[in-house]
Amino acid sequence: MTMMEQLGMRLPIVAAPMAGGPSTPELVTAAARAGGIGFLAAGYKSPEQLAEQIDQVSAATDRFGVNLFAPTPVRIGAEAYADYRRRLEPWALHYGVSLPESPAEDDDRWEEKLAVLEEHPVSAVSVTFGLPSSTDIRRLQRTGAAVLQTVTTVTEAEHADIAGADALIIQSHEAGGHSGTWTPAAPPAPVELEEMLLHIRAATDLPLWAAGGISTPDRVREVRAAGAEAAVVGTILLRTGESGANPVHQEALAAADREATIITSAFSGRPARALENEFAAALTGVAPLGFPALHHLTAPLRRAAAAAGDPEGLNLWAGTGWRDASPGPAEELLRRLGS
Structure with missing residues (x-):
């Protein structure tokens, strides 16, 4: 079973988590209505705020995820x-x-946010900035969530596979906002997303989602042809009506x-x-x-x-595809991308 099938996705499009306000419950819900999946951004939020937003989205859909900052300051x-x-x-x-x-x-109140996710389970949890312990990955999986690890190199992908992640989000240098690199002092080289997918596919059988500079239907088709099951988009959603x-x-x-x-x-x-x-x-x-x-x-x-x-x-x-960001309903935009 693919990760898309496991999560009930009909559209190979993921609304990326964007911490600091852009990723609203309304944006996440719009992604589910479009047939894809959206992620709430737990970063910078209090555990109480996270729980409130999970409950808000849960009232509309059970197909959504939460993104966590790994405890690697x-x-x-x-x-x-x-x-x-x-x-x-x-x-x-x-x-x-x-x-x-x-x-x-x-550490962005990591333990408290894990407890929130145990009390308010979601379909998927993605992690960025570093790799949680295998114990914490299993803890999240016991809630019923699929755990998706953000990686920026083959080495990171291999470690995430060993640690027990269910899928990988392959983030290229073209992505807007923070790089998910585990080594900020030595960020990865600017490798094209298709090349990253090729090398990481050779190193693991885990499902791969692609992120970074994806802002057109053609680009979605290209990364899927290169081995990505789904495309993760963020910057292109920043001007939609549901954006915060x-x-x-x-x-x-x-x-x-x-x-x-x-x-x-x-x-x-x-x-x-x-x-x-x-x-x-x-x-x-x-x-x-x-x-x-x-x-x-x-x-x-x-x-x-x-x-x-x-x-x-x-x-x-802003990612490299920022000029494609436009106003309008997020659901319609996401459907166009996945067409």
């Missing part, structure tokens, strides 16, 4: 943190905000003067792909790694930029 030293904080002071002055004095380190993306972010995706995306750790301390703006241009070359400490450090700046309607200080996550 990237630590940052006090000196590196203080140096980066000093570099951000002009931005803090500009927006009239205060910045955290010391790094905030956490900040309006400033949505307007930037539509702006004619945006020319390129870049990989930056300036906003969060992990490599992520975003539309280039003044903040990213000024700080990408000097930003240290340190997640979630830098995420918390820049949060006041990003909130203030959003409140001011200023895209130049906001993390404008």
